Amino acid sequence: MKIAIASDHAGFEYKEAIKAWLVAAGYDVTDFGTSSTAPVDYPDFIRPAAQAVANGECERGIVLGGSGNGEAMVANKVRGVRCALCWNDETASLSRHHNDANVLSMGERMISKEIALRIVEIWLATPFDGGRHIARIAKMMSNE
Numbered sequence: 001m002k003i004a005i006a007s008d009h010a011g012f013e014y015k016e017a018i019k020a021w022l023v024a025a026g027y028d029v030t031d032f033g034t035s036s037t038a039p040v041d042y043p044d045f046i047r048p049a050a051q052a053v054a055n056g057e058c059e060r061g062i063v064l065g066g067s068g069n070g071e072a073m074v075a076n077k078v079r080g081v082r083c084a085l086c087w088n089d090e091t092a093s094l095s096r097h098h099n100d101a102n103v104l105s106m107g108e109r110m111i112s113k114e115i116a117l118r119i120v121e122i123w124l125a126t127p128f129d130g131g132r133h134i135a136r137i138a139k140m141m142s143n144e
Contacts, residue, residue, distance in 0.1 A: 001124070004058035006032035006049035007108075008042035011064025011071070014108045014116050018062060021117055027124075030058055046074040053102050054080035061103040062120065068107035075103045079144045082137070087111055092119040096126035098133050 003022055007015035012034055022029045032049040034040045046063045053061040061081075063071040068085045075083035083103035084095030087110055095101040104123050106116050 001060065002028040002030065002058045003124075004030050004032060004049040004052040004061040004103075005063070006034075006045040006061070006071075007064035008034060008045060008066070008071070009037045009039050010066030011068075011106075011108045012037050014106065014113060015062075015064050017113055018064070018117065018120055021120065042070055043074045046071045047078065050075040050078040050081045050083065050103055054078050059102075060124070063103060063105045064108055065105075066107055066109045068105040068110065072103075072105035075105060080141075082140070086119050086123065088115065089118065089122055092123040093126050096123055097129045098136075100128040100133070100137055 005015055005019055019029050019031060033045045042065050049061045049063055052058040063075055065071040072083045072085040075081050081103050082099055082101045083105050084099060084101035085105045086092040086095055106119060
């Protein structure tokens with residue numbers, strides 16, 4: 001599976017840790033930046049990663065920042081993206097089971113690195129349930 005990953009300066013350390021974990025686990029990773037903890041504007045990095053998911057270049061995306069809120073908002077402005085802000089096992093699992101989230105957002109200042117890595121593992125392994133959720137997603141995406 002090909003994964004797009006991006007962060008701003010506040011999510012850089014987790015981005016690097018998650019990228020290393022993904023590569024070690026056999027995922028193909030495309031890093032859209034940033035490349036350090038120097039202050040940057042998160043839309044400059046998050047939008048290209050979300051666009052890579054939307055256009056099929058990558059199957060899923062992971063975006064990171066201080067809280068993950070702004071990153072999720074930017075990603076969700078891209079047509080075809082369903083970005084979920086996750087902070088624990090259950091939000092990660094449900095974002096996939098019920099919402100078929102194709103982008104994951106997390107905040108480095110909100111959760112530990114261990115929790116972030118566990119969320120990534122759960123989120124990547126969890127399938128979409130389909131069924132009754134298909135019509136709900138269609139309604140959600142109909143506003144695009």
